Amino acid sequence: MRIYFILIGTMMIWGVNVSLIKILVDHFPPVTITALRIFTASLAVFFTLKMTNNVRRPQGKEWGYIFGGALLSVVCHHYFLAEGLTKTSATNAGLILGLGPLLTALFATMLLKGRLTVARWIGFLLGGVGVSFTVLAGETGISTMTTGDIDIFLAILSQALSFILIKKAAATLDPRLLTGYMLFFGSLVLFVISLWMEPQGLAHLSEAPPFVWIVFFFSAIMATAFGHMIYNYAIGKIGAAEASIFMNLSTFFSLVGAAVLLDESMLPAHFIGFMLIVSGVLLGSGSLEELWLQRKRNIQIQKRS
Structure with missing residues (x-):
C-alpha cells in the first residue's frame, strides 16, 4: 500500500510535468531541451545514489538491460513522442x-x-475507458488518423517494452541505479540527434527568461529524476503490469496541471473520467484484492483464536 500511495504522488508530478514541458518547448528547441533535461536528471539520480552509497559499476548482461532500456525508454519514447505531437492532435495522442x-x-x-x-x-x-472519456471530454474531439498517431503508438510501445526490461534487470540491479544509467546514456544519444535536427539549438538556450529555468530544473529533478527512480523501483517491487495501471492517473492530473498553470478549462465530464480511472487503478493494481485477502486472513486468525 505504501508503494501504491507513492505511485499516486508520482503520477501527480508527472501530470503537472506535461504542462511544464509545454512551457519548456515553447521557449526552447524541443529535442535539445529534452536531451539537456534528461542529462540533468541523470546527474541528480547519481548524486542521490552516491550520497546513499548505492552506485556501482554494472556487470555482464546488466549492460544490455541498461542500453536496451535507454534506447526504448529514453531515446525512442521521447523522440517519437516529440515527433508525433507535431503531427497529431492532443486528443489522439492522449487516447493512444x-x-x-x-x-x-x-x-x-x-x-x-x-x-x-x-x-x-x-x-x-x-482505466482505458476512463482515459478515453477524459480526453474526449475536450472541445476538439478525436481527429482523423495521421502519421503522427503512428509515432505516438511507437512511443508508448517502446515504453511498454522498456518496463519489461526494467522488471528483468531488477533481479540483480537496483532499479534506481538502472534509471540513472538509462537517463545518462539516453540523453547522450538524444543530444547527438538534436545536433542533427536542431543545429542551432544550444544557441537558443540563453534566450529564455529566468522563470523558465526554474521550470526546467523542477521538471528535470522532481519529475524526470525522482519520478523515474520511484516508478522503476515500483516496477521491481510490484511488477510492470501492476505499476503501469497507475499511469492512467497522470492523464487526469495533467488536466489539473493545465488548468492551474496554463489556464485551460476543466469540464464536469473530466471528473467522470477520473472516477473511471480510479476504479481501474483499484482493480488493475490488485489493491482491492490485497485488502480482501488481508481481511479474509484476519477473519481466519480471529476464528482460530
Whole structure:
C-alpha cells in the first residue's frame, strides 16, 4: 500500500510535468531541451545514489538491460513522442498513450509469464475507458488518423517494452541505479540527434527568461529524476503490469496541471473520467484484492483464536 500511495504522488508530478514541458518547448528547441533535461536528471539520480552509497559499476548482461532500456525508454519514447505531437492532435495522442497499461500487461503476460486475474483485466479496461472519456471530454474531439498517431503508438510501445526490461534487470540491479544509467546514456544519444535536427539549438538556450529555468530544473529533478527512480523501483517491487495501471492517473492530473498553470478549462465530464480511472487503478493494481485477502486472513486468525 505504501508503494501504491507513492505511485499516486508520482503520477501527480508527472501530470503537472506535461504542462511544464509545454512551457519548456515553447521557449526552447524541443529535442535539445529534452536531451539537456534528461542529462540533468541523470546527474541528480547519481548524486542521490552516491550520497546513499548505492552506485556501482554494472556487470555482464546488466549492460544490455541498461542500453536496451535507454534506447526504448529514453531515446525512442521521447523522440517519437516529440515527433508525433507535431503531427497529431492532443486528443489522439492522449487516447493512444492510454494504451500503455494494456500493452504493458500484455507484454508482461507474454514475456514475463505473468498471470493477471479477471478483476485486474477489468481494471485495465476501466482505466482505458476512463482515459478515453477524459480526453474526449475536450472541445476538439478525436481527429482523423495521421502519421503522427503512428509515432505516438511507437512511443508508448517502446515504453511498454522498456518496463519489461526494467522488471528483468531488477533481479540483480537496483532499479534506481538502472534509471540513472538509462537517463545518462539516453540523453547522450538524444543530444547527438538534436545536433542533427536542431543545429542551432544550444544557441537558443540563453534566450529564455529566468522563470523558465526554474521550470526546467523542477521538471528535470522532481519529475524526470525522482519520478523515474520511484516508478522503476515500483516496477521491481510490484511488477510492470501492476505499476503501469497507475499511469492512467497522470492523464487526469495533467488536466489539473493545465488548468492551474496554463489556464485551460476543466469540464464536469473530466471528473467522470477520473472516477473511471480510479476504479481501474483499484482493480488493475490488485489493491482491492490485497485488502480482501488481508481481511479474509484476519477473519481466519480471529476464528482460530
